Amino acid sequence: MPYDDSGWKNFGTYGANRSAENVRGGEALGRALEEALSRQILEGGIKSPVTSHRGLKARLKYLNSDAGIQAMRDAGITVKSRAIRNWFAGKQKPSPANLELVDTAYWNLRTQRILSNLGAFKQHLNNKGKGTAVEIHPINQSLVDDHAVRQNLIGDQAIRTLPSVRYIWDEAVDAMEAGDAQKLEEIWDDIIAELDSDWGAYTYVSYVGLGA
Template sequence: MPDRNIEFGKFGARGVKGYEAVARQLDRLAGFVATPVTVRRGLMARLHYLTRSDHARAAAREAGLTVTDRTLKAWLEGKRAPSRRNLARIEEAYRAVRRKNVARYLLGRLNRGGRGTRVEFHPLNQSQVSRPHQRVVAYRTLNVRHWDAVIRAWADNDDDALDHAWFDGITIELGSDYGAYEYVTNIGFAA
């Protein structure tokens, strides 16, 4: 039975952990603001998202944006600019709040009333691995019907829980060679 890779890349294989590829795909589906936080337009979009209601302000504080209302007002009016550290906090708070807000929507969209979503596993890149050390890994698909643990871990930004939920809860359904898909070039699903 395959298990976790201990020395991934030792012979030249390239790829990312499956849960990282899933997190990237979920981030794309979440629709974050594309303009960087360092540009005024991106900063304003994030601040408006984080301050549009009392609930949003409370979520932003819970996510780590602990500045006074006076400071927020000065940033929104353009009288002051946030420091680099505060820009990073704004970005982190924005992503955390956005993930929490879209998690329920994504869960319904991916579960599709029990029908699930087809997931494509694109195998790791072995082009730099010498022939005797290459393993036979092919493109695989799997219909995933239960996304609850994956979405919950993603929304909480908990990499360990996401890794566990993805590898032990989803990838294991690929059968006896599930360990070959711990590292992949891409995980694709359209929802």
């Protein structure tokens, strides 16, 4: 299962493709971007549960708009408009079932707004020019034929970390959004070029993590 300056030759000949987690670097990068985006949506959201006074009040404040009311309707809330206005005014509390739907509406609307404008996500990754750390895990060789196992890709020393990858994030986010696999591969090649002579071993990987 050798590799050269252009990456792996005949990937899978000796079993590297038997492990579903082993994928091209661009695909792993796309997954890492999606994971980081999900974290931004969740970690930047309201922490208090919807069952608490603070949590409910914060969600209703976020939903107090035409878009928010539509999100509530889309989530399955069927009470009359007057009841919703009373919720916003703090004069009436939703039933337990509607509390859950308010929570669903909040997260749906937050997700929708972030996905419709990924500029904040790009800024997050660019980190004021400091960039984002990228952790690269080599392919999983547990199912590779014994004679073809690459010892230099086993153990913690084979996990590579680039502490501040910069300048590629705007294009990477655009490629993720567009589902442009070829562009993600090109960007991945730019990233692993920083590994110098080892880069060919990481054209296929088992996992990519972003420090963002």
